[in-house]
Amino acid sequence: MTRRLLGTLFAMLTASALVGTAPAEAATTTFAGTVALSNCSGSVVKPPEASLDDPALVLSNGHCLQEGFPDPGEVIVDKPSSRTFSLLSKDGRSSLGTLKAKKLLYATMTDTDVSLYQLNTSYAKIKSTYGIAPLTLSPTRPSAGIAMDVVSGYWKKIYSCNIDGFVHELHEADWVWKDSIRYTSACKTIGGTSGSPIIETSTGKVVGVNNTGNESGQRCTMNNPCEVDAAGNVTVRQGINYGEQTYQLTSCLSHSELDLANPNCRAPKP
Numbered sequence: 001m002t003r004r005l006l007g008t009l010f011a012m013l014t015a016s017a018l019v020g021t022a023p024a025e026a027a028t029t030t031f032a033g034t035v036a037l038s039n040c041s042g043s044v045v046k047p048p049e050a051s052l053d054d055p056a057l058v059l060s061n062g063h064c065l066q067e068g069f070p071d072p073g074e075v076i077v078d079k080p081s082s083r084t085f086s087l088l089s090k091d092g093r094s095s096l097g098t099l100k101a102k103k104l105l106y107a108t109m110t111d112t113d114v115s116l117y118q119l120n121t122s123y124a125k126i127k128s129t130y131g132i133a134p135l136t137l138s139p140t141r142p143s144a145g146i147a148m149d150v151v152s153g154y155w156k157k158i159y160s161c162n163i164d165g166f167v168h169e170l171h172e173a174d175w176v177w178k179d180s181i182r183y184t185s186a187c188k189t190i191g192g193t194s195g196s197p198i199i200e201t202s203t204g205k206v207v208g209v210n211n212t213g214n215e216s217g218q219r220c221t222m223n224n225p226c227e228v229d230a231a232g233n234v235t236v237r238q239g240i241n242y243g244e245q246t247y248q249l250t251s252c253l254s255h256s257e258l259d260l261a262n263p264n265c266r267a268p269k270p
Contacts, residue, residue, distance in 0.1 A: 029160075029199055031092035033135040034153035035085035035099065040064035040195040041154040042085060044099070044119075044126065045206055046134040047253045052124040054256040055102065056134060058085055058117040059246070060195030061211050062109040070109045072174050075270045077258060079104040081117060087130055092156040096130040106258055110268045111178045112244045113211040115195075118256060135197055138205035139250040142181070147201040150183075150210045150243070152193040159193070160201075161186035170242055171234075172212055172225035181208050181243040182227075189213060189241045198243045206246055213241030 035042045035058060042060035046052075063069050066083060070076060081101040089096050100120050107115035123134050142148075142163060150159040161184040170180040181198065183189075189196075189210055198208035217238035218224035225242060227235040252258060252265035260269050 029149040031088040032090040036153040041152045043197040044134045056119040076107040142207040154192040159187040169228040173222040208243040
């Protein structure tokens with residue numbers, strides 16, 4: 001699976017001041033909350049209603065598991081794990097320390113491409129030890145056209161573009177993902193950025209997780225996903241990259257634990 005990477009510049013929303021008025025405060029995406037995995041990127045994320053005293057969660061891709069790719073139709077839940085993550089400083093220039101998983105809470109490559117690790121420490125402890133607050137998972141579906149940043153902890157690079165639209169089904173080799181985010185061409189992510197959070201710049205919240213892109217123009221093959229619409233028509237967009245939405249996860253989590261029985265939970269189940 002493509003692990004997206006290659007850096008562009010930091011996305012900054014600069015404030016402009018009119019004569020006689022105070023300038024608006026600039027909104028800037030940083031590396032705060034991001035982590036580097038052994039093979040991918042990730043982020044410390046908090047569901048909207050979770051407590052700071054709850055165990056912290058790390059978001060990445062299903063295809064970033066050390067054990068290999070989950071099979072189509074496979075959903076992994078509550079599996080012991082001791083995986084480690086390097087927590088980045090706000091400027092991305094250094095590692096503040098190592099975080100360790102307690103278990104792989106959830107992972108799949110069916111309908112989406114996501115993994116969630118539960119750590120052996122809380123959000124509050126990470127904040128008090130390293131001065132880093134978690135990123136918040138947005139509970140609402142993002143809109144086409146919004147400005148977004150893909151923040152790669154593995155490569156310490158930020159890619160800035162917009163949501164170009166949404167894909168009915170994204171097919172890559174044996175896997176199918178639904179309602180994927182298509183980026184505008186400015187986000188030229190390549191290998192290593194898989195698992196990076198997609199951050200809506202206006203809110204600073206996580207709306208998705210970066211996962212793939214069409215590298216060489218092939219049709220529906222590994223590292224060359226294709227778009228399939230509701231009528232079955234196939235479109236290949238060479239050089240265009242994609243991510244998976246994460247708002248669905250918020251209704252499947254309760255205090256950093258899985259709640260797949262919640263009737264509002266739309267994530268794939270075992």
